[in-house]
Amino acid sequence: MRSFSMPKMAISLLLAILAACILIGINETGYNRSSAALDDIAEASRTRGTLNRLLQHVLDAETGSRGYLLTGDPRYLEPYNAAVGEITQNLDNLRLLHTSNADEFATLSQLGRNVQRKLAEMDLSVRMRKQGNEEAWKFVLMTDVGKEHMDAIREQATKLIDASTARMEVSQVQVRRSLLLSRIGIAAVAMAGLLAFYLYLRQTTALKLAGEQQQQILQQERDLLERQVRERTATLAELATHLQQVREEERGHLARELHDELGALLTAAKLDVARLKSKLGAQAPEFAQRLQHLTETLNSGIALKRRIIEDLRPSSLSNLGLTASLEILAREFAERSGIEVATNLEPVELDESSQLTVYRLVQESLTNVGKYAQAEQVDISVRNSSGQVEVDIKDNGKGFDVNDVRSSTHGLAGMKHRVEAAGGRLVVQSQPGTGTRIGATLPCSAQTA
Ligand SMILES: Nc1ncnc2c1ncn2[C@@H]1O[C@H](COP(=O)(O)OP(=O)(O)O)[C@@H](O)[C@H]1O
Ligand SMILES: [Mg+2]
Known part of the structure; x- marks a missing residue:
């Protein structure tokens, strides 16, 4: 029984460890990928924000410069100057964010150049207005240069924003995939765990059943042996009783033989001696002593016979x-x-x-x-x-x-x-x-x- 169950147990344990390792592996990979994707999303979101702010500031600068040009009111220069400062800062930030992708980096460089050109154009107009060179700044304003720069800036910014959005979407898909993988992994391992538990229960029940059966067989064998021992003991006891009985009967038989046969012989001999004694007694005194001795010997013989008989079969018991x-x-x-x-x-x-x-x-x-x-x-x-x-x-x-x-x-x-x-x-x-x-x-x- 043990030799069957041990390898099974070892395999079950091995499977459980393997399943746990797989689950941990799936979870770890999912976590790492999701973290990376979330970092990507955060970066893309930052890029989008910075680009939006850059566009807003360029527009602010243009509005400020237009206001100044049209009214000559220096108050308009304030938002203009503030926006110009912000634009440079935004461009630096964007450069830091876009070092990894070569395509986007090229677009960003173009955007930077166009922004610089736009800034230069506005700066020129403002400076001419300040110097009172009316013809010159109006000329600049009338040409399409400003609009062309603005269109290029919008187009490149939109391109970069789209790229960021695309990257965000890819990362979101990545996160979703990781979550799905974890979900499937956890469900599969949970199912496997349940299955293993069911198999374990089944095996335990089978083992218990087998143990009980073996116990039953052992009990039956023990009962059989005990019965056999009881039977043998009874047979031996009967045999011993029989032998004792036979012995007593044999002793009784011997006692009777001794009493009847030997007793008769000894009594006859004693009678003969008594007769001889009475006949020879007076004529041959030399035999009288010998006859007396013979009588005593016979008496001893009779006494011995009686003792032996008594020992063999105590007649006193029945008498x-x-x-x-x-x-x-x-x-x-x-x-x-x-x-x-x-x-x-x-x-x-x-x-x-x-x-x-x-x-x-x-x-x-x-x-x-x-x-x-x-x-x-x-x-x-x-x-x-x-x-x-x-x-x-x-x-x-x-x-x-x-x-x-x-x-x-x-x-x-x-x-x-x-x-x-x-x-x-x-x-x-x-x-x-x-x-x-x-x-x-x-x-x-x-x-x-
Ligand atoms: N009354 C007694 N005093 C001392 N020892 C005894 C006595 N009765 C029996 N024994 C001891 O028990 C043993 C077994 O006695 P028993 O079964 O009658 O066998 P056996 O007389 O053939 O030796 C004897 O050998 C003796 O050592
Ligand atoms: Mg004895």
Whole structure:
């Protein structure tokens, strides 16, 4: 999943950066072009203004000079002189503005010359009027020279104004184009952004969906595995129960064989010895001692057989009941091991197989005490507790770490299995140095029935 999404994400990021760069580029170019165009427009507008003022001042100068010529009133010279001063200034300004375009510069030069000529013509007329040379200034006034100069000035100024207007229009078109470009660029990038966002959302949703599906598959696999483990555990538990059952049956069978066959043989032998003893007793005293020894050996054999049978299949359990059998077990253990055993055994109601379970539990616990605990005292108790039977075997031995039991040992594990198969629970409490407690809780037979 990741290997697919990573390049896609990288491409998306790259596209976003590219779009942003394009947008910034378009904006910057538009801004620069618009600024230049606005500068051009401002310059053209200044040119037009200056040209208009120049024309106005030339006209003012002409009006002033005409007034003076016709009336001889020196007041008319005032506006005339002022206009002449302004004209020179305007011409200088125009020259500064028109240095870039060669054509316009040439027209401007012509305009300048014509203005100078017009000024010279007016100056001449005024001077002649001042000197009282009537004929001369009237002659100048009558000729068409002044009008020709004026027409040329008007024509050239109009040409320059038109050129400025044309430049202004070009610049305006330029500004409009830049604005349009920015508009299109922004719209396109906004659309691309929206598209990218939509794609991102779609991809995120797809990723989430895929994640959920994977999670679901994993959950299913986990469920399947758990089910399999449960099934296997149940099968193993059944197998263990079956093996314990078979073992008990086998032991019962062996006990019966020993009792019936070996018992019969030993009893027959004992009877024969008794008969021999009564017949030979008086005549051969040298055999009497040997026969006595044989009788004792046979008795030991019979006792051994009984012990083995008892160990294989406690007959006391069916003959005397659980309490008595446990008493016997405890007494024999105490005699054998020299460890003090205290019992507190209440009569309890348990079915035959649960009784055997309790018997085996106490038997295995005592074996462990004898083997490992190095204890001085063992307490065995069987009690009724709210419809259940509680069995406790406590020793004051060296204890052990319950979490650190070798997996190759089966005594405690077998006990636990046996108790749980009978519907009960087994607890093993121990710590190094604190002794050991094996506690089992089993349901009463009334409960299981
Ligand atoms: N009463 C006890 N005191 C001290 N250690 C014990 C006692 N009972 C069991 N253990 C420890 O627990 C281990 C497991 O016991 P068990 O399952 O009966 O296996 P096994 O008797 O075959 O060794 C023993 O090896 C022993 O170290
Ligand atoms: Mg053991």
